[in-house]
Every structure is written in C-alpha cells, then in structure tokens.
Amino acid sequence: MTHAPHSCGTGQPVLVNPHDRAVxxxxxxxxxxxxxxxxxxxxxxxxxxxxxxxxxxxxxxxxxxxxxxxxxxxxxxxxxxxxxxxxxxxxxxxxxxxxxxxxxxxxxxxxxxxxxxxxxxxxxxxxxxxxxxxxxxxxxxxxxxxxxxxxxxxxxxxxxxxxxxxxxxxxxxxxxxxxxxxxxxxxxxxxxxxxxxxxxxxxxxxxxxxxxxxxxxxxxxxxxxxxxxxxxxxxxxxxxxxxRLNAPSLFAAALPARDFATHKGTFGTLAVVGGDTGMCGAPILAARAALLTGAGKVHVGFLGSDAPPYDAPHPELMLHAAARLALDAMDAVAAGCGMGGSASARQLVDAILRLRSPVLLDADALNLIARDEALAAHVAQSADARGAPCVLTPHPLEAARLLGCDTAAVQRDRVAAARSLATRYAAVAVLKGSGTVIAAPDGRVAVNPTGNAGLATGGTGDVLGGMIGALLAQRLPPYEAALAGVYLHGLAADTLCAQGEGPAGLTAGELAPVVRKLMNRLFYPPGCAA
Structure with missing residues (x-):
C-alpha cells in the first residue's frame, strides 16, 4: 500500500468531492x-x-x-x-x-x-x-x-x-x-x-x-x-x-463515436418486447427512452390484443405483434415491461434467451424466471452461448424472488444481494433503489450516486430498461451499458428536480428528453469527435 500526500502543497489537508469520481x-x-x-x-x-x-x-x-x-x-x-x-x-x-x-x-x-x-x-x-x-x-x-x-x-x-x-x-x-x-x-x-x-x-x-x-x-x-x-x-x-462509485469515467470510453460517416445501422436496432393486454404503455415508455438514448432503430413487440397501430408522439417507433417480430435480426432485445405471466410470455422469454444478441430482462420477465427453474438455468447458460451476460434489472421485491428470499434480506445488504444475483445468474445485475447497485459476474461492482425520490413513480423502471437496451444495441458491453443507463437515468431526475420539476409530480415520460440533452452535453459536444 502506498501513501498519498496528506496536503495539496498548500499545507492544507486534501479534501475530495466524490461527485463524478469513480472512487x-x-x-x-x-x-x-x-x-x-x-x-x-x-x-x-x-x-x-x-x-x-x-x-x-x-x-x-x-x-x-x-x-x-x-x-x-x-x-x-x-x-x-x-x-x-x-x-x-x-x-x-x-x-x-x-x-x-x-x-x-x-x-x-x-x-x-x-x-x-x-x-x-x-x-x-x-x-x-x-x-x-x-x-x-x-x-x-x-x-x-x-x-x-x-x-x-x-x-x-x-x-x-x-x-x-x-x-x-x-x-x-x-x-x-x-x-x-x-x-x-x-x-x-x-x-x-x-x-x-x-x-x-x-x-x-x-x-x-x-x-x-x-x-x-x-x-x-x-x-x-x-x-x-x-x-x-x-x-x-x-x-x-x-x-466503485458509478461515474462517467467507468463507461464514457465505451460510448460509440458519432462521426459524420455513421448511419442508423451504426447505432443498432433494439427490440422492446412486452405489453400484454392492458399494459401496452410500459413498452412504449421503454421504446421512447431507447430512441432518445441514441438507438438507430427501435421496434416494439406487443403480446396484448389492444396494442396501438403506431405511436403518435414518436412515429419513428415500429410497432408489431410480438409473435411477428424477427428477434434474431435485432442487435439487442429488452424484454419484460408489461409482459404479464402467461404461457405465451414464458415461451417468448425462452426464445429470447436463445438469441445471440445482448438481452436485458426486466419486470415480468424476471418474475417468470424466478418461478421457473428451467428458465432460470437458461439465463446463466445463455451467457456462454452469447459470449456476454444478460442484464437483469430487478427492484428489491423482484430481486428477492430471484434469490429465493424476502425483500428485507435483500435490503439488509444491497451490495451483497447484487453480487449474489450476478453470480447465481451469470448476469449483470442492476439492483434498483436508493443507491442502485450494479454488479457483474466477474466481480466488478458499482454503487450509483445519482437519482432521487422523483423516480419513485410508475414507469421509471421501464424507461431505465429502454435506456440500457438502447446502449446494448449501440454495442456497449453489458456492464458499461448498465452503468451508463443507471447514471444518466438518475442524473435526468436530478436535473429535473434542480429545475423545480420534481421530486413531487415528476413523471417517467419526462426523463428521456433530459437524458438526450445530458448525453449530448456530456459526451457529444458540438464540434468534438466522440
């Protein structure tokens, strides 16, 4: 162990603001x-x-x-x-x-x-x-x-x-x-x-x-x-x-360049899959977030019978019945938001786990895995076939189901719980909550410092899933995609609160436009090659 200077050359003790530092x-x-x-x-x-x-x-x-x-x-x-x-x-x-x-x-x-x-x-x-x-x-x-x-x-x-x-x-x-x-x-x-x-x-x-x-x-x-x-x-x-404390230095280098000669294929095609009858809003929220987080193309696959024909605010989104979506042609898949627990949903998750492309599993997809031993085993096995781990994004109750314990046990030691999820499922685990914990199966762990009570409202988890999915489609490694998504998601909430638009009354749909501004300001300033 080496010893760092106690003072900064002025005779005064060193004091460090950990903000934006991966300490x-x-x-x-x-x-x-x-x-x-x-x-x-x-x-x-x-x-x-x-x-x-x-x-x-x-x-x-x-x-x-x-x-x-x-x-x-x-x-x-x-x-x-x-x-x-x-x-x-x-x-x-x-x-x-x-x-x-x-x-x-x-x-x-x-x-x-x-x-x-x-x-x-x-x-x-x-x-x-x-x-x-x-x-x-x-x-x-x-x-x-x-x-x-x-x-x-x-x-x-x-x-x-x-x-x-x-x-x-x-x-x-x-x-x-x-x-x-x-x-x-x-x-x-x-x-x-x-x-x-x-x-x-x-x-x-x-x-x-x-x-x-x-x-x-x-x-x-x-x-x-x-x-x-x-x-x-x-x-x-x-x-x-x-x-580590999550900070841009852990993921910025993995973000894709935005050169003049790029095109929509450069930034990947994402499929957002979910939305059983009565829950079609969840994948729409995720897909809109993916679009504004930089994915080149975004498809939405609905399980439900009441899916809209198109999304009026974002007609760029391509909407389909899930069964007709060519999943094997996608660069990444984000599945689970509003998916429900039907036999069709279970079959779809099983098919998604057989894909070679990066996969994020959230919400109902996680609940299906938690109660189906064969699916759970498939998550860990699929990492070897794919050459990269899945990304799992549970809140504490979903994490408890995946670990076979209660929510109190997860919350007693959130870092340990995230590590256990990463190990058990050979996956990148994103344990959501105050101080979201991101754990990789290789032992890397980060705790996120951004975010606030404004995120305690319906749909914000769907937005996060869409964001991380978009980053996977842009070919970020799963751990770095999770770090970037979680950091920017929380920072968007912090930015909105600083503007007086939260924490009370902040809505999930307000996050993605702010994420777009933050990404461009922090990582793609005008006139600078990424």
Whole structure:
C-alpha cells in the first residue's frame, strides 16, 4: 500500500468531492486493513491528527461562507467513547486554536489510547468539555456528530440515542450538522441503521481514508447528506475487490463515436418486447427512452390484443405483434415491461434467451424466471452461448424472488444481494433503489450516486430498461451499458428536480428528453469527435 500526500502543497489537508469520481467504496474489513498498514509506517496518533485536521479544515471553509447566524456562533461537538470521539476532540482543538468558539459534550470519557491522546490535546488547548447536552441548540451554529464511526456493532441507546435524535431534528430544521466518518448509528457497509437503534441524519459527512458503500445506498444516502472524502494520506485506489462509485469515467470510453460517416445501422436496432393486454404503455415508455438514448432503430413487440397501430408522439417507433417480430435480426432485445405471466410470455422469454444478441430482462420477465427453474438455468447458460451476460434489472421485491428470499434480506445488504444475483445468474445485475447497485459476474461492482425520490413513480423502471437496451444495441458491453443507463437515468431526475420539476409530480415520460440533452452535453459536444 502506498501513501498519498496528506496536503495539496498548500499545507492544507486534501479534501475530495466524490461527485463524478469513480472512487473506491471500502468495506469495514478493507478499511481496517488499510488503517493497520498505514499505522505501522507512521508515528503514533498520526492518522487521528490528520483526520481531525481535515475535518477542521472543512468546517473552517464552511464557516467562512456561512450566514452570520451560523458563523458567529460556537461549534458544538458530540464526542463518543471511542476513536470517533477522539476525532471530534482533535477537530475541536484545531478550531479552538484558530479562534473559533467550540464546546464538546462527552457523556462518557473516551477509552482508546489514540482518543485519550486527543482528549489531552483538547484539554491542553483549553477546549470546554461538558458531560451533558444543552436543552436547546439555538446558541450554536454548526453541530458535529463524533459519537460512533465504522466500528459500531449495536444500535445506539441511552444518551447517545437521545443525542442522535436531537442532531437529526436540527438537521431537518436548520441544517449544518456534520458527521465525522459516518453518521453515528449507520452501518457503513450496508447503508442501514445498526440494530433497532437511532442514527444521526446529517446534512454533511466528512469521511476518512475512503468512501464507504453505506453512504451511497439504502437509507445511508438520506443520513449522510453531502459527502466529502478526506484520504488522510492513505492511497486506497487499488484495493482488491472494492466496489466503485458509478461515474462517467467507468463507461464514457465505451460510448460509440458519432462521426459524420455513421448511419442508423451504426447505432443498432433494439427490440422492446412486452405489453400484454392492458399494459401496452410500459413498452412504449421503454421504446421512447431507447430512441432518445441514441438507438438507430427501435421496434416494439406487443403480446396484448389492444396494442396501438403506431405511436403518435414518436412515429419513428415500429410497432408489431410480438409473435411477428424477427428477434434474431435485432442487435439487442429488452424484454419484460408489461409482459404479464402467461404461457405465451414464458415461451417468448425462452426464445429470447436463445438469441445471440445482448438481452436485458426486466419486470415480468424476471418474475417468470424466478418461478421457473428451467428458465432460470437458461439465463446463466445463455451467457456462454452469447459470449456476454444478460442484464437483469430487478427492484428489491423482484430481486428477492430471484434469490429465493424476502425483500428485507435483500435490503439488509444491497451490495451483497447484487453480487449474489450476478453470480447465481451469470448476469449483470442492476439492483434498483436508493443507491442502485450494479454488479457483474466477474466481480466488478458499482454503487450509483445519482437519482432521487422523483423516480419513485410508475414507469421509471421501464424507461431505465429502454435506456440500457438502447446502449446494448449501440454495442456497449453489458456492464458499461448498465452503468451508463443507471447514471444518466438518475442524473435526468436530478436535473429535473434542480429545475423545480420534481421530486413531487415528476413523471417517467419526462426523463428521456433530459437524458438526450445530458448525453449530448456530456459526451457529444458540438464540434468534438466522440
């Protein structure tokens, strides 16, 4: 393990905004290994001193730009009994020496050696330390959660649960709540609250050494707020088996060039298959999204008897009865949206799995596979025949059916569940939800940082399926197609929300036009060859 610089040449600690960066997301086990290796090569207390200095620098920057009601008031700290409490004490001492008024609440004295050193430093600096919290935080500006970090094994209780509730209430009402490393009470591996206890809902988190998957998936996204990474001199870039934060650097190079000499065949032909009677809107949504994500030609195959003859907003789409669609002539197939569970649907999925072209399976196609052992076995076997894995895009309930468990088990560890899906079905698994997890059968995993509650509405999954299908038709490898589709799908929702068109009332049909704009702005700017 090599050691990266702790400062950027200015004497200030390095702080990284993970936005749009494919940073590694380390498990607790990997973080412990990195920490032990670094400590063996450094003087005592160095890592805690660096962590505290980084968080103090973050707060100093925030105070310099904060409104007067926040910048002119003392910074209040909640310090726990472990090393997270030690980090808080170092931050408080650093700020106090810099002339910022601080107060530390330490209900239980810190125990580890590093934290005792930090306590001595804080006392020597003259930091006020008390054992109980004030009745009101009105006299304070920023509040800092330094109670518990990644080592928490049981839920918060007693005074620490009470403090977590008070900090969370402050975050919801006035903002300016910073958690150190991870919000206290949050499992940094899974993004779930530890045990049946409480957790701090922060507005900001400064996380040390490396980013953690739990800050980006499950409820962790809500609890962590805006995340800033402080590497504190430890290089984790090449950590074996680490998940990554999904970012354009993971998929942009796979996008096709848009040269003058290209034609519609260059960008592939996609078939969207589904739409049993009464559900024909789902494949139309998917197909429209595919068209606006750059597919050269898009066919729609309907199982139902009430299919429209053409799509008025997009007459470019070619609509057919599914049985008459020449699937073997397609560059990719996206199947399942509104498909239903009939015998005809089952036969169609079986035929699609025999194709040589890339395949995405969503919604009812996944439910058919979950209850049919022969189909399930065919998914894994078809990867060998095709030379590439299928893409499966389940929401948590569909994932639970595919894994033979309940939804709670999937949500307890979303990264592990996505890995299990990828392994069991030899497929690229896209486990949808807050912090969508994308897992490949070769072990690669990414957690997606884009998207918001605006996507919690009917049809957005169909749009995502059409987008990934279009990218498959454009000959992106399945993993990269999934990464790109998920990232742009979430970014479109974020863009609409920034414009005031969500999260409440955002509709699935609004996403694809924004995706088109984002693709062209980010990857195909005018006058630039892709």
């Amino acid at each position: 590694p997301l380390l498990s607790v086990e990997a973080l412990r290994e990195a920490e032990v290796a670094a400590q063996a090569a450094l003087p005592a207390h160095t890592l805690m001193a660096r962590a505290g200095a980084a968080a103090a620098h973050f707060l100093s920057e925030q105070l310099a730009h904060a409104p007067s009601w926040a910048s002119d008031k003392p910074v209040w700290f909640a310090a726990g009994p472990g090393n997270n409490g030690g980090d808080a004490l170092v931050v408080a001492a650093e700020l106090h020496r810099a002339g910022v008024a601080v107060e530390v609440c330490m209900p239980v004295e810190v125990k580890p050696d590093d934290a005792h050193w930090a306590l001595a430093e804080a006392r020597a600096a003259g930091v006020p330390i008390v054992s109980s919290a004030p009745a009101s935080f009105d006299a304070y500006g920023w509040l800092v959660d330094g109670m518990f970090g990644i080592g928490l094994a049981r839920g918060l209780e007693g005074v620490f649960a009470e403090l977590a509730a008070k900090l969370s209430a402050r975050a919801r009402s006035h903002g300016h709540v910073l958690s150190l490393d991870v919000p206290s009470g949050l499992d940094s591996d899974t993004g779930n609250v530890v045990g049946s206890g409480a957790a701090v809902r922060a507005t900001h988190t400064v996380t040390f050494i490396a980013a953690k998957p739990g800050l980006y998936t499950g409820v962790g996204r809500d609890y962590a707020g805006a995340v800033t990474l402080a590497p504190i001199g430890i290089d984790t870039e090449d950590t074996p088996g680490a998940a």
